[in-house]
Amino acid sequence: MKEILLIIFAAVFANNYVLTKTLGICPFLGVSKQFQQAAGMGVAVTFVMVLATAATWPIQYYVLNPLNIGYLQTIVFILVIAALVQFVEITLKRFIPGLHKSLGIYLPLITTNCAVLDVAIANITNETAFLPSLFNSLGAGIGFLLAMILFAGVRTRLDQNTNVPKAFRGLPITLAAAAIVSLSFMAFSLK
Amino acid sequence: MTEILIAALVVTGIGLVCGLILVLADRFMHVEEDHTFTEIRACLPGANCGACGYTGCDGYAKALAADKEGALATNLCVPGADAVAAQIASVLGREAMDVIEQVAVAGCDGDCNATRVKYEYQGVKTCAAVKMLYGGNGLCSYGCIGLGDCASACPNQAICIKEGIAHIDTRLCTGCGMCTKTCPQHLIRLMPDVEKVVVMCSNHDKGAQTRKACSHGCIACRKCEKNCPTGAVTVVNNLASIDYSKCIKCNKCSDNCPTGAIMIADLSGIHRQRG
Structure with a gap:
């Protein structure tokens, strides 16, 4: 139990995918305008991350490794994750249309999300066992969700702020704010 | 040779399995989609000028398709003028409105x-x-x-x-x-x-x-x-x-x-x- 908590906390704070590893920046900047969408995207990414690990880990250990074709990892993982996201999209459309509507164009974005791919690959390269891998993915997803929510809060305040110089409005000030938010996460990874 | 063959076969196999799962998912969890959007979009001129107040023709068509109460005017497409307004109205089954251009x-x-x-x-x-x-x-x-x-x-x-x-x-x-x-x-x-x-x-x-x-x-x-x-x-x-x-x-x-x-x-x- 303690181990699991440790894995999750490490993935959420110290190895936060967005703010420490700077992966998955595209949805981080693209979907963080509104709190609701940001949270939805975060949940979706968490869900896909866990599912992706659950699918890719067995493929690596029971298909690729026995056949000595571990070098196909990247291409196979991309294939599997892409299919998985499609599957999730179809499922969401059928069972949770509300969430599907709000995620809409962002779901395909997850397909090519480097954070998701990196979680799957990192679990293999770190030689993590299956269950800890799942918890690591869960932690990574929660970390992503946390970053999204934090940044959505920052951005709503940024949008209300009229003191921002004209040249910095929009994306420039957003990037600057993202840098400052990620600075705050440095405290967790300092040894 | 066999190494290449195995690699190719494995990737193809995984791809096929994924494809099969997606086909099955689509078959069993298919949701009837709203055809109004595509029909309205086909009526609009596609100039994406934004005169209607939406982001391009897609935006207007989407808004019209989503508008179930019929509160949204069908005569907002200025470049398309009366002809387009009449087409949209017929798609939505509403009375055609004159476009004040x-x-x-x-x-x-x-x-x-x-x-x-x-x-x-x-x-x-x-x-x-x-x-x-x-x-x-x-x-x-x-x-x-x-x-x-x-x-x-x-x-x-x-x-x-x-x-x-x-x-x-x-x-x-x-x-x-x-x-x-x-x-x-x-x-x-x-x-x-x-x-x-x-x-x-x-x-x-x-x-x-x-x-x-x-x-x-x-x-x-x-x-x-x-x-x-x-x-x-x-x-x-x-x-x-x-x-x-x-x-x-x-x-x-x-x-x-x-x-x-x-x-x-x-x-x-x-x-x-x-x-």
Whole structure:
């Protein structure tokens, strides 16, 4: 139990995918305008991350490794994750249309999300066992969700702020704010 | 050889399995989609001009398809005009609405006979560049610069420069508003094509000053204001402005204007060429 908590906390704070590893920046900047969408995207990414690990880990250990074709990892993982996201999209459309509507164009974005791919690959390269891998993915997803929510809060305040110089409005000030938010996460990874 | 074969077979196999799962998922969890969107989108001209107030034709079609109560007007597509409005209405099963088309009107009649330049300009031939040099080379700092930024922005070649000012051919204008955004003097505005009188001046200077700069300018004499039977014309900030919701198209303001700044205009573009 303690181990699991440790894995999750490490993935959420110290190895936060967005703010420490700077992966998955595209949805981080693209979907963080509104709190609701940001949270939805975060949940979706968490869900896909866990599912992706659950699918890719067995493929690596029971298909690729026995056949000595571990070098196909990247291409196979991309294939599997892409299919998985499609599957999730179809499922969401059928069972949770509300969430599907709000995620809409962002779901395909997850397909090519480097954070998701990196979680799957990192679990293999770190030689993590299956269950800890799942918890690591869960932690990574929660970390992503946390970053999204934090940044959505920052951005709503940024949008209300009229003191921002004209040249910095929009994306420039957003990037600057993202840098400052990620600075705050440095405290967790300092040894 | 076998290594390559195994690798290729494994990737193909995984791909096939994924594909199969997706096909099955699509078969068993298929959701009937709304065809209204695609049908409406097919009616719209696809110019993505934004005159409807949505982000392109897709945006408008989506909004119409999502609008179940029928509160959203079907006549917002200005370039498509009545034909498109009728098609959309038939798709949605609603009564067709007449499109009050918007046409661009350049609010300046200070051609080279009416006004002069204050310096000879020889730089880059765009209005935006001239505007940066002492606010333009015209004696009237509000007037049309006449280098045709609007004409080059117009997708329908509806604007030409004659005698130093922009003229808009209402038959060709589709009311997309591109020129209104380009004009550095903000002279051009969109107006409903049913109106008959327009103020062809944008000068906010005091009367005497305007008179020195241009013989067609609004000198804020308030004759129009006094002659208007419905109080539609008011002089605000030294410039006549018409409240079209009150205008009864009696032309008394234009008849009594001493400088001709208020003009009778036919914006209807009777033989309007619309695709």
